[in-house]
Amino acid sequence: MPAIIQMNSRKVLALNGLSKTFGSVVANRDVSLDLYRGEVLALLGENGAGKTTLMNMIFGHYMPESGSVDIEDASGVLVPLSLGNPQAAIAAGIGMVHQHFALAENLDALDNIMLGSERLNGLRRYKAAARDKVQEIMKESGLSAPLTVPVGRLTVGERQRIEILKALYRNVKILVLDEPTAVLTPQEADTLFKNIGTMTKSGLSVIFISHKLREVLAFSHRIVVLRHGAKVGEIATSQADESKIARMMVGAETEEHTRELMLPGKPILRFERVSAAGRSRRESLERIDLVVNKREILGIAGVSGNGQTALAGAISGMLGLNSGDILVDGITIKDGRPSVMVDAGVGRIPEDRHRDGIVGAMSVAENMIIECLDDQEVQRYGLLKWDAIQASAEKMSVEYDVRGPGTQAPARLLSGGNIQKLILARVFKRKPKLILANQPTRGLDMGAAADVAKRLLEARARGAGVVLISEDLDEILSLSDRIMVIHDGQLTLAKTRDRAELGLLMVGDAA
Amino acid sequence: MIRIEPRQSSSALMTYGIPVFSAVISLLLAAIPLTLSGAPIGASYFEMFKGVFGSKFAFSEMLTRATPLIFTGLAAALAFRARLWNIGAEGQLYLGAMGAVAVGTGVFDVSGMFLIPIIMVMGCAAGASGMVIPTVLKTKFGADEVVTTLLLNFIILFFLQYMLEGPLKDPMGLGWPQSSPILDQGMLPTLMDRMRIHSGLIIALVCAVIAQFMLVRSVWGLKLRAIGENASAARHAGIRVNRTLMSAAIVSGALAGMAGVSEVAGLKGYLTSDLSPGFGYTGIVVAMLAGLSPLGVVAAAIFIASVFVGADSMSRAMGVSSYLEDLVVSTSLLCVLLGGFFARFKFVRVTQKKEVMQ
Numbered sequence: 001m002p003a004i005i006q007m008n009s010r011k012v013l014a015l016n017g018l019s020k021t022f023g024s025v026v027a028n029r030d031v032s033l034d035l036y037r038g039e040v041l042a043l044l045g046e047n048g049a050g051k052t053t054l055m056n057m058i059f060g061h062y063m064p065e066s067g068s069v070d071i072e073d074a075s076g077v078l079v080p081l082s083l084g085n086p087q088a089a090i091a092a093g094i095g096m097v098h099q100h101f102a103l104a105e106n107l108d109a110l111d112n113i114m115l116g117s118e119r120l121n122g123l124r125r126y127k128a129a130a131r132d133k134v135q136e137i138m139k140e141s142g143l144s145a146p147l148t149v150p151v152g153r154l155t156v157g158e159r160q161r162i163e164i165l166k167a168l169y170r171n172v173k174i175l176v177l178d179e180p181t182a183v184l185t186p187q188e189a190d191t192l193f194k195n196i197g198t199m200t201k202s203g204l205s206v207i208f209i210s211h212k213l214r215e216v217l218a219f220s221h222r223i224v225v226l227r228h229g230a231k232v233g234e235i236a237t238s239q240a241d242e243s244k245i246a247r248m249m250v251g252a253e254t255e256e257h258t259r260e261l262m263l264p265g266k267p268i269l270r271f272e273r274v275s276a277a278g279r280s281r282r283e284s285l286e287r288i289d290l291v292v293n294k295r296e297i298l299g300i301a302g303v304s305g306n307g308q309t310a311l312a313g314a315i316s317g318m319l320g321l322n323s324g325d326i327l328v329d330g331i332t333i334k335d336g337r338p339s340v341m342v343d344a345g346v347g348r349i350p351e352d353r354h355r356d357g358i359v360g361a362m363s364v365a366e367n368m369i370i371e372c373l374d375d376q377e378v379q380r381y382g383l384l385k386w387d388a389i390q391a392s393a394e395k396m397s398v399e400y401d402v403r404g405p406g407t408q409a410p411a412r413l414l415s416g417g418n419i420q421k422l423i424l425a426r427v428f429k430r431k432p433k434l435i436l437a438n439q440p441t442r443g444l445d446m447g448a449a450a451d452v453a454k455r456l457l458e459a460r461a462r463g464a465g466v467v468l469i470s471e472d473l474d475e476i477l478s479l480s481d482r483i484m485v486i487h488d489g490q491l492t493l494a495k496t497r498d499r500a501e502l503g504l505l506m507v508g509d510a511a
Numbered sequence: 512m513i514r515i516e517p518r519q520s521s522s523a524l525m526t527y528g529i530p531v532f533s534a535v536i537s538l539l540l541a542a543i544p545l546t547l548s549g550a551p552i553g554a555s556y557f558e559m560f561k562g563v564f565g566s567k568f569a570f571s572e573m574l575t576r577a578t579p580l581i582f583t584g585l586a587a588a589l590a591f592r593a594r595l596w597n598i599g600a601e602g603q604l605y606l607g608a609m610g611a612v613a614v615g616t617g618v619f620d621v622s623g624m625f626l627i628p629i630i631m632v633m634g635c636a637a638g639a640s641g642m643v644i645p646t647v648l649k650t651k652f653g654a655d656e657v658v659t660t661l662l663l664n665f666i667i668l669f670f671l672q673y674m675l676e677g678p679l680k681d682p683m684g685l686g687w688p689q690s691s692p693i694l695d696q697g698m699l700p701t702l703m704d705r706m707r708i709h710s711g712l713i714i715a716l717v718c719a720v721i722a723q724f725m726l727v728r729s730v731w732g733l734k735l736r737a738i739g740e741n742a743s744a745a746r747h748a749g750i751r752v753n754r755t756l757m758s759a760a761i762v763s764g765a766l767a768g769m770a771g772v773s774e775v776a777g778l779k780g781y782l783t784s785d786l787s788p789g790f791g792y793t794g795i796v797v798a799m800l801a802g803l804s805p806l807g808v809v810a811a812a813i814f815i816a817s818v819f820v821g822a823d824s825m826s827r828a829m830g831v832s833s834y835l836e837d838l839v840v841s842t843s844l845l846c847v848l849l850g851g852f853f854a855r856f857k858f859v860r861v862t863q864k865k866e867v868m869q
Contacts, residue, residue, distance in 0.1 A: 066557045067548070083513075149593060316747065317749075318747060320745065337749070337751075338746060338747055338748065338749040339749030339750075339751070341749075342748075342749045348747070350747055354746050355741070355744065356743050356747040357744060357747070358741070359736075359740045359741040359744050359745065360740065360741060361736075361741075362733075362736060362737060362740060363741040366733060366737075370733070370748040370750070371748045371749055373730050373733065373734070373749075373750075373841060375732050378730075379730050382729050382730050382731060383728055383729050383730070384730060384733065386728065405861075459587050507653055
C-alpha cells in the first residue's frame with residue numbers, strides 16, 4: 001500500500017467550486033478538490049458522473065460557469081489559472097492524456113510527440129535532440145513505442161503510450177490520465193503505475209480517471225468519487241476497500257452477478273485451420289482452431305493488436321478467410337458476409353460501437369431494425385412498416401433501458417452506455433445462437449457493464465454460445481467458462497485462472 | 512474572445528430556415544454589383560420580380576426552366592445521400608437526350624401511348640449507363656467518382672458532337688449539327704396553350720414525391736441513407752454496400768437522363784450540343800440548397816429558375832449584364848454552405864476574468 005501523502009505536503013492545484021452545465025444537463029456541481037505535490041489522485045465515478053468534464057475544465061477545454069482553479073507557479077505560490085485557455089494550462093505544466101486520442105495518424109510517433117512544442121518560425125527541426133529526449137523518457141518510464149512508424153498503423157495500446165510520452169516530453173508538473181489502463185495488459189498497467197510512482201517521487205502529481213477499483217486501490221494515494229457531477233466522497237486509499245468505494249460511486253451496494261455452473265452442450269461455433277489477414281502479420285490469424293459450445297462463454301484475453309480484430313472480423317463476417325472453414329451450428333459458412341452470419345444466428349456486438357454499431361445520423365428506431373431489414377415484421381414489398389417499427393422500438397427501449405431523447409431522435413445523441421444498450425437490444429431480440437461480444441463493456445459505467453454481463457449470462461442460460469473478447473481480465477475471469485489467450489494471432493487455451501500467469505500468456509511469455 | 516462550439520442538436524427552424532435565409536441573402540447581395548453597374552436597385556428588383564410573377568407567360572417560363580433543374584437536382588440529391596458524389600449529371604443529361612432521339616425520331620413509328628414510354632425508358636437507361644461506369648470504377652478499383660464523373664462529362668460532350676455530325680445528324684438539317692426532330696406523337700404534351708410549359712414538369716414533380724417517399728419509407732431508402740451516413744456500420748449490419756451504391760447510381764443517372772429527355776422531347780424537339788446551359792451543374796446547387804431533400808429540390812429548383820428567368824428579364828429591361836444571374840446562383844450556394852456551418856456550430860462568447868491577467 002503506498003504511503004499516505006502528508007497533508008502538509010505542498011499543494012500544487014486547487015479547484016474551487018467548479019460548476020458546468022450543458023444545456024439542461026448539470027455536468028459538474030460545485031466541485032472542489034486539492035492536489036498535492038507527488039500525489040497520485042484517483043478520480044472515480046460512473047460514466048457521465050462528470051470526471052472528464054472536470055478535467056477538461058482544468059485543461060482549458062471547457063469554461064466553467066462558476067468557480068476557479070489555482071495552480072502553483074514557478075516560485076511555488078498558488079496563482080489563479082486562466083480558464084478556458086489550453087495554452088495557459090500547458091504553460092502552467094498541466095498535461096492531459098485523453099480517453100480518445102488526439103494523434104495525427106499520418107505522422108510518426110516522434111513527430112506527434114514534438115507537435116505543438118516546436119517553434120513555428122524555426123528554420124530547422126531538432127529531431128535528433130528530441131529523439132534522444134524521448135528515448136530517455138522511454139527508458140525512465142518503461143513506456144515504449146516505435147518512433148518511426150506512422151501512428152495510424154500502431155495499436156491502440158501503443159498510441160496511448162505515445163500520448164503519455166507526449167505529455168511527459170513537455171515536462172509536465174501535473175499529469176491527467178483519462179482511463180489510462182483501458183487498453184493495457186495487467187503487466188503494462190503495473191509497469192505504468194510503478195513508473196508513475198517513480199516520477200511522483202521526483203515531484204510529478206498525477207490525477208487518473210478510472211473505473212477499475214482494483215488499480216485505484218492498488219496505486220493511488222487518495223480517491224475522490226464523483227456522482228451526478230458532484231463530489232460525493234473523498235477517502236485516503238489506505239482506509240478504502242472495494243465495497244466502500246463502489247457504494248460511494250453508485251449510491252448503493254452493487255449486486256455481484258454470480259455465474260452458476262452449466263454443462264456445455266454441443267459445439268455451436270467451430271474454426272478449422274482458419275487463416276485470415278489482419279493489418280499486420282502480428283494481427284493475422286494463422287491456422288486457428290477454436291470451438292465454442294452451447295451454454296458456454298469462451299473468454300478471449302489478450303493485449304489489443306494481437307489478432308482480436310481479425311478473429312472478430314471472421315466471426316462477424318466483416319473479414320474474408322484466406323483458408324480454413326467456419327462452422328456455425330454444424331453448418332459450414334461458405335460466403336461469410338455480415339448478412340450471412342446474421343442469418344446463421346450470430347449476434348455481433350462490435351468493438352467500436354460508434355463506427356460499426358450505429359448509424360449516428362439515423363434514428364434509434366431505424367438503428368434497431370437495421371440488421372433485420374428482410375423480416376416480415378419490418379417491411380412488406382420493400383416498404384417499411386413504420387408503425388410496427390416504432391412500437392417495437394418503444395418496447396425494446398423500455399425492456400433494455402435505452403435512455404435518451406426518444407426513439408425518433410438520431411442515435412448519435414445517446415450516451416455510450418445507451419448506444420451499447422441499443423446494440424444489445426438489436427442483437428438479443430433475434431435470440432442468437434452464438435454471440436460475439438467484442439470489448440462489450442469498454443468505457444461503460446458499472447451499471448451498464450453489469451447489464452451487459454447479465455444479458456450475456458442470460459443468453460448462455462438460454463443455450464447460446466458466447467465469444468467474449470476483452471482486454472479487461474476481471475471481466476474475462478468473472479464471466480468466462482473457458483479462457484483462451486490470443487497473442488501474435490495464435491490462440492492458447494489457458495489452464496489457469498491466475499491473473500499473473502494469464503498476464504504472462506498475454507505477452508507471449510509462456511514457459 | 513469568441514469560440515466556435517458544435518451544437519448539441521439542430522432545430523427544425525435551422526433545417527428549414529437556413530436555406531430560405533441563404534436564398535434571401537444571396538438576392539440581397541446582388542444589390543452590390545447592381546449598384547456598381549449603375550442600375551437603380553429598387554427598379555431592378557422590381558423588374559426581376561416582374562420577370563417571374565408579372566404574367567402568366569413569365570410564370571410558365573420560370574416553371575419550364577425549373578423542370579430540368581428538378582430532375583438534375585434529384586439526381587444529385589439522391590446520389591449525395593449515399594455519399595456518391597455524382598458531378599456528372601450534365602453528361603448523363605446529354606446521354607438521356609441522345610437516347611431519346613435515338614428511338615424517338617422514326618425508328619419506332621408507333622402511337623404516342625407507346626412512343627413516349629419508349630423514349631423515356633431509353634433516355635433513363637442511357638443516363639443511368641453514364642453513372643454506372645464511374646460507380647463500377649469506384650467499387651472495383653477505388654477510383655474517385657468526383658474525378659471520373661466530372662471528366663466523363665467532357666467525353667460525353669465530344670461523343671455528342673460526333674453523333675450530331677454522324678449517325679444522329681438530321682439529313683434535312685441544312686448541314687447544321689443537330690438531330691432529326693422527335694416525331695410529333697413522341698413529344699411530351701404541353702400543359703397550356705401557346706406556352707412552352709410541358710408535362711415534363713408533372714413527371715418531375717411525381718419523381719420528387721416518389722423519391723421523398725422511397726427515401727423515408729422504403730427499405731431501399733433506409734439502406735441508401737445508412738451507407739451514406741456510416742458505410743462501416745451499414746456493412747456490419749449486413750447491408751450490401753456496393754450493391755446499394757450501384758442502385759443509387761442507376762437511379763441518379765436515370766433522373767439526370769430524364770432531364771435530357773424532358774428538354775429534348777418536351778421543349779426543343781431536336782437535339783443540339785447546346786441543349787443544356789449547365790443544368791447538370793446547377794442541379795448540384797439545387798440539391799445543396801434543398802439540403803438533399805427530394806421535396807426541397809422542387810422548392811430550390813423553383814428559386815434558382817426564378818433567379819435565372821427574373822435576372823434575364825431584368826438585364827434586358829435595365830441594360831445590365833445577364834451574368835448577374837450566375838452571380839446570384841453562386842452566392843446562394845456559398846450562403847447555403849456557410850449556413851450549413853452555422854447550423855452545426857455556434858459562436859460562444861468566452862469571458863475572461865480580469866484578475867487572471869495579473
